[in-house]
Amino acid sequence: MEAEVGNLSRRVGTGKESACSFVLLHLLNKVEEAVRVSRERSREAGFRICASPDFSRLAAGSLIMGDGTSIPIYQSQCPDGYPKTVGTFHTHPTALSVPSPQDLTVEPLLGCIASPAEGKMTCFSKLSPEARRRVRKLEALQSEYRETERMMDYLCPGKGGCLGLASHLHRIWDEFAREYLAFVRDYCCSTTLGG
Numbered sequence: 707m708e709a710e711v712g713n714l715s716r717r718v719g720t721g722k723e724s725a726c727s728f729v730l731l732h733l734l735n736k737v738e739e740a741v742r743v744s745r746e747r748s749r750e751a752g753f754r755i756c757a758s759p760d761f762s763r764l765a766a767g768s769l770i771m772g773d774g775t776s777i778p779i780y781q782s783q784c785p786d787g788y789p790k791t792v793g794t795f796h797t798h799p800t801a802l803s804v805p806s807p808q809d810l811t812v813e814p815l816l817g818c819i820a821s822p823a824e825g826k827m828t829c830f831s832k833l834s835p836e837a838r839r840r841v842r843k844l845e846a847l848q849s850e851y852r853e854t855e856r857m858m859d860y861l862c863p864g865k866g867g868c869l870g871l872a873s874h875l876h877r878i879w880d881e882f883a884r885e886y887l888a889f890v891r892d893y894c895c896s897t898t899l900g901g
């Protein structure tokens with residue numbers, strides 16, 4: 707894993723803008739095709755971002771359609787000669803081109819999201835160790851939130867009980883929101899799409 711991250715970082719670069727330019731350089735046609743079908747059908751469209759064994763070339767996996775708000779992206783198949791999955795691309799047909807918290811935590815090293823309505827693509831990169839550390843923190847906050855919620859359901863169902871737990875839950879949520887927005891600010895790039 708670390709060797710792969712190193713190889714890919716050398717090709718892509720770890721700067722904030724580099725993921726956008728790397729993906730557009732190799733995959734512009736496929737991005738535009740996905741945006742077009744997503745707009746026509748008001749459903750998410752996407753594909754795996756696949757790399758050659760030495761990470762020097764990228765290719766898009768097969769195009770997959772989802773519903774209005776989700777997509778089974780890993781059904782996309784990488785073409786022959788491009789066995790490494792380095793990222794995924796999908797559209798948000800009725801939302802902004804910002805990765806959802808879910809997108810950040812489940813997707814691999816690179817993730818790109820395009821909004822047909824906005825005419826924009828936003829990519830994030832988890833290639834730097836600091837970016838991966840920040841995503842792990844988001845994941846930890848998410849699971850702490852879920853745990854606390856479960857505990858509240860069990861210990862104090864109904865309104866008004868367990869104020870201490872409720873305010874703890876708010877604090878986790880606030881911290882999660884701050885971390886999420888900071889990640890988007892520090893590790894995402896945006897680019898305008900033509901057409």
Ligand SMILES: [Zn+2]
Nearest residue numbers: 805806809819
């Ligand atoms: Zn998404």
